[in-house]
Amino acid sequence: MDEKGSNALSLSEDEMDLRRGPWTVDEDLALINYIATHGEGRWNTLALSAGLKRTGKSCRLRWLNYLRPDVRRGNITLEEQLLILELHSRWGNRWSKIAQYLPGRTDNEIKNYWRTRVQKHAKQLKCDVNSKQFKDTMRYLWMPRLVERIQAASAASTTATIVANAPTATVAATATTNNAYTHGNNNFEVHNHNHKMGLSPSEYVGSQHVTTQSYTPENSNTAASSSDSFGTQVSTISDITDYYSVPVSGNKNNNCADYYQPSQISYSDCITSPSGLFPHQGLDFQAVEPNNPWNMQSGDSSDNFWNVENMLFLEQQLMNDNM
DNA sequence: AACACGTGCAACCGCCTTCGG
DNA sequence: ACCGAAGGCGGTTGCACGTGT
Numbered sequence: 001m002d003e004k005g006s007n008a009l010s011l012s013e014d015e016m017d018l019r020r021g022p023w024t025v026d027e028d029l030a031l032i033n034y035i036a037t038h039g040e041g042r043w044n045t046l047a048l049s050a051g052l053k054r055t056g057k058s059c060r061l062r063w064l065n066y067l068r069p070d071v072r073r074g075n076i077t078l079e080e081q082l083l084i085l086e087l088h089s090r091w092g093n094r095w096s097k098i099a100q101y102l103p104g105r106t107d108n109e110i111k112n113y114w115r116t117r118v119q120k121h122a123k124q125l126k127c128d129v130n131s132k133q134f135k136d137t138m139r140y141l142w143m144p145r146l147v148e149r150i151q152a153a154s155a156a157s158t159t160a161t162i163v164a165n166a167p168t169a170t171v172a173a174t175a176t177t178n179n180a181y182t183h184g185n186n187n188f189e190v191h192n193h194n195h196k197m198g199l200s201p202s203e204y205v206g207s208q209h210v211t212t213q214s215y216t217p218e219n220s221n222t223a224a225s226s227s228d229s230f231g232t233q234v235s236t237i238s239d240i241t242d243y244y245s246v247p248v249s250g251n252k253n254n255n256c257a258d259y260y261q262p263s264q265i266s267y268s269d270c271i272t273s274p275s276g277l278f279p280h281q282g283l284d285f286q287a288v289e290p291n292n293p294w295n296m297q298s299g300d301s302s303d304n305f306w307n308v309e310n311m312l313f314l315e316q317q318l319m320n321d322n323m
Numbered sequence: 324a325a326c327a328c329g330t331g332c333a334a335c336c337g338c339c340t341t342c343g344g
Numbered sequence: 345a346c347c348g349a350a351g352g353c354g355g356t357t358g359c360a361c362g363t364g365t
Contacts, residue, residue: 038354056350060352093355094353096352107353
């Protein structure tokens with residue numbers, strides 16, 4: 001029901017004195033308390049019953065995007081960035097669908113991320129975000145570099161863990177409360193070479209070591225069950241890791257031999273989340289690499305790096321296209 | 324210190340789909 | 345089958361905040 005429809009109660013918004021704009025703490029509490037008692041659904045009725053002078057739609061949005069206990073806040077991680085890029089390349093602006101694969105992230109958040117970060121880079125590169133050049137840049141440069149960064153951070157965290165656990169240091173000691181996850185002896189393995197991109201959201205969810213955050217009922221079971229079987233789970237990110245390669249010297253000509261394959265690791269083995277996939281390690285990519293040039297939240301210095309390399313890549317792209 | 328500008332994000336808008344009578 | 349209510353979704357806007365000058 002749109003805003004007009006929500007006036008069902010046949011009163012105009014003025015007559016109902018409906019509020020707009022930012023929510024107050026009292027409104028938030030009223031909504032939270034009401035839903036805690038009565039559950040979600042029937043948003044217009046809910047708004048009235050809860051004594052909120054808001055449209056049902058507004059209540060729904062506030063709840064889903066902000067108040068829901070499993071909403072994850074904070075920066076989009078490298079893994080999430082990679083996943084967003086990958087899923088967007090497949091589905092376009094299907095934000096809600098993409099959001100299904102990022103537990104705790106809302107479609108609104110992902111949409112905002114895309115518009116503010118990704119489109120910004122496209123703009124800086126003076127190309128359309130939907131252009132072949134930009135897509136290729138993402139595909140052959142940006143995403144592989146994200147993969148590299150993730151791997152690097154993973155390796156760094158593993159090293160840190162080894163040091164922390166010395167002298168008994170078996171790397172497998174990283175498996176704490178989370179799961180049976182191990183790196184072996186730093187010999188990263190690709191658990192799954194099938195480029196299986198048709199995973200269900202639950203499989204995606206299950207492929208991530210999310211253990212410290214709240215869950216929606218529909219994903220909590222999956223997450224819980226998968227956390228014990230990490231190594232055998234289909235590793236979505238590893239699929240992506242496996243899938244993307246980095247062009248050597250920025251030369252792309254669709255010949256696999258010209259691409260360097262990143263060291264093959266299980267993506268799920270290195271995936272993390274801001275809310276603490278490796279809480280015992282306190283790993284935070286942005287903390288580990290504050291100047292990470294591929295960290296799109298890291299400011300102008302990253303933009304410079306990004307621009308130089310991508311401009312070269314784009315030029316190469318254009319040259320190839322003209323041949 | 325004051326202003327301008329850019330950025331990020333919460334919230335809104337309007338269209339489309341689904342549901343139920 | 346039809347119709348209105350409700351929900352869902354993608355696009356857009358407006359504002360708070362940070363940064364640069």
